[in-house]
Amino acid sequence: AQTVTQSQPEMSVQEAETVTLSCTYDTSESDYYLFWYKQPPSRQMILVIRQEAYKQQNATENRFSVNFQKAAKSFSLKISDSQLGDAAMYFCASSYGGATNKLIFGTGTLLAVQP
Amino acid sequence: NAGVTQTPKFRVLKTGQSMTLLCAQDMNHEYMYWYRQDPGMGLRLIHYSVGEGTTAKGEVPDGYNVSRLKKQNFLLGLESAAPSQTSVYFCASSYGTSRSNEQFFGPGTRLTVL
Numbered sequence: 037a038q039t040v041t042q043s044q045p046e047m048s049v050q051e052a053e054t055v056t057l058s059c060t061y062d063t064s065e066s067d068y069y070l071f072w073y074k075q076p077p078s079r080q081m082i083l084v085i086r087q088e089a090y091k092q093q094n095a096t097e098n099r100f101s102v103n104f105q106k107a108a109k110s111f112s113l114k115i116s117d118s119q120l121g122d123a124a125m126y127f128c129a130s131s132y133g134g135a136t137n138k139l140i141f142g143t144g145t146l147l148a149v150q151p
Numbered sequence: 152n153a154g155v156t157q158t159p160k161f162r163v164l165k166t167g168q169s170m171t172l173l174c175a176q177d178m179n180h181e182y183m184y185w186y187r188q189d190p191g192m193g194l195r196l197i198h199y200s201v202g203e204g205t206t207a208k209g210e211v212p213d214g215y216n217v218s219r220l221k222k223q224n225f226l227l228g229l230e231s232a233a234p235s236q237t238s239v240y241f242c243a244s245s246y247g248t249s250r251s252n253e254q255f256f257g258p259g260t261r262l263t264v265l
Contacts, residue, residue: 040193045191081241086253127194136207137182140210141195143191
């Protein structure tokens with residue numbers, strides 16, 4: 037069975053500081069991808085970053101980076117230089133089901149950014 | 152290029168009523184998905200489709216039916232709505248040719264069943 041666990045329901049960070057959101061997963065897939073999605077108050081789901089499981093190099097997108105530890109099945113998201121617009125719910129997700137490209141999501145972490 | 156659109160944005164139903172949610176995408180994506188989002192539970196997959204004319208069950212399919220008669224549209228039906236189906240429903244689509252493919256999401260439909 038596939039599971040994704042986000043153990044931090046809420047997090048808070050000061051503007052311009054760095055914050056790390058945690059995610060652990062379990063999968064029976066041999067080849068899979070991991071994603072972080074952002075959901076602001078508008079409710080729109082936006083892809084933040086993706087990681088290919090067979091690549092050891094951690095993915096980076098501007099101020100967003102991941103720490104991917106495959107053996108530990110850990111996939112944390114680091115947000116540097118936090119901005120007020122980063123305030124949102126963040127969901128970690130793992131692909132499964134082979135070519136069907138299905139996703140299983142964690143329960144989310146609500147990030148508040150303090151000015 | 153509108154991306155993924157969903158109709159309607161809000162709906163209130165009475166128990167036992169039926170309705171259909173429409174999802175449309177203009178990106179020529181092969182794969183489409185329906186999710187529901189409930190407080191504290193993240194998004195859960197209801198049904199999905201890997202191409203025109205195909206559908207398959209996801210994690211929580213009971214009480215829902217779907218159809219994909221046209222490549223650009225994916226319909227989610229509730230035949231007899233129940234209060235447990237009160238939720239926010241999201242449609243998503245992807246190219247489907249690779250597991251790295253991003254799923255693009257619609258804006259969601261908030262459904263309340265009284």
